[in-house]
Amino acid sequence: MDSGxxxxxxxxxxxxxxxxxxxxxxxxxxxxxxxxxxxxLERTRRGIAGGIADALSASGxxxxxxxxxxxxxxxxPLRRMARLGVDEFNRLASTGDADRLLADNVRRTLRHGVGxxxxxxxRALPLLATTANTAxxxxxxxxxxxxxxxxxxxxxxxxxxxATVAPGISEALIATALGLAVAIPAAMAYNVLLGRxxxxxxxxxxxxxxxxxxxxxxxxxxxxxLTAPGGRG
Numbered sequence: 001m002d003s004g005x006x007x008x009x010x011x012x013x014x015x016x017x018x019x020x021x022x023x024x025x026x027x028x029x030x031x032x033x034x035x036x037x038x039x040x041l042e043r044t045r046r047g048i049a050g051g052i053a054d055a056l057s058a059s060g061x062x063x064x065x066x067x068x069x070x071x072x073x074x075x076x077p078l079r080r081m082a083r084l085g086v087d088e089f090n091r092l093a094s095t096g097d098a099d100r101l102l103a104d105n106v107r108r109t110l111r112h113g114v115g116x117x118x119x120x121x122x123r124a125l126p127l128l129a130t131t132a133n134t135a136x137x138x139x140x141x142x143x144x145x146x147x148x149x150x151x152x153x154x155x156x157x158x159x160x161x162x163a164t165v166a167p168g169i170s171e172a173l174i175a176t177a178l179g180l181a182v183a184i185p186a187a188m189a190y191n192v193l194l195g196r197x198x199x200x201x202x203x204x205x206x207x208x209x210x211x212x213x214x215x216x217x218x219x220x221x222x223x224x225x226l227t228a229p230g231g232r233g
Contacts, residue, residue, distance in 0.1 A: 013149050019142035019175050023135060027182040030131045033124050034189040041196045044121060047076030048203045055210040061218045064211075077117035077200075078207050084113040085208070089215050102219050103212070110208035118201050125193060132187035139179015146172025 051068060058064035065086070068079045088109040092102055150169055 015145050016142050016175060019138060020178060023138060023178045023182050026131050026135055030128055030186040033128055037193055044200060048078060048200060051076060051078035052203060052207050055207055061214040064214060077204055081110060081113040081208060082211060084109050085211050085215060102216060106212055106215055110212060114204045114208055117204060118197060122197055125190060128186050128190040132183045132190055135179045135183035139176045142175025143172045146175065
């Protein structure tokens, strides 16, 4: 922003300054969310990819649970999903009816676990959507207010020359430009992050299927309960 634009902002009306300040705050907030969510989803992506690799290569369910606990994925969604699935399996095993209820009950539990993890990962994303949708209108409000102020100044000065009109119009258009500058990155980031979330959801569902297969195999070969990672059997 050059000195001429700074001068226009300094000369703006209090309402226009409030609009510009609001847009700056929204921009800073949206960029903070974008950076934080990008790091979180990237860390989660690596953890899920490693967990799926463990599920495919583990020698058994106990080995898989130990890998999830020791492999640096203690806080990943897969560990929490595994805990839910194994806890449900142990409850079924205690009733002696695990063979009949395992597939349906554990599948519903894992589906719930996937939904909870995706909801956790998608927190604050609605703020990005709100920023993308409202920033242009906030900027437009600032522009309309600035144009109204300019016409009032023209009426008071009784002159419609370019020298009289240009400063007020330029001041008014700054709000629209800033509103678009806030909204465009927020909209792009929201769509990109939603796409990454959809990919992570698919990977979580894949892991849930692999875990269910391990639990069914365990139910067929062992009668004893299992110990969930980080929990009690």
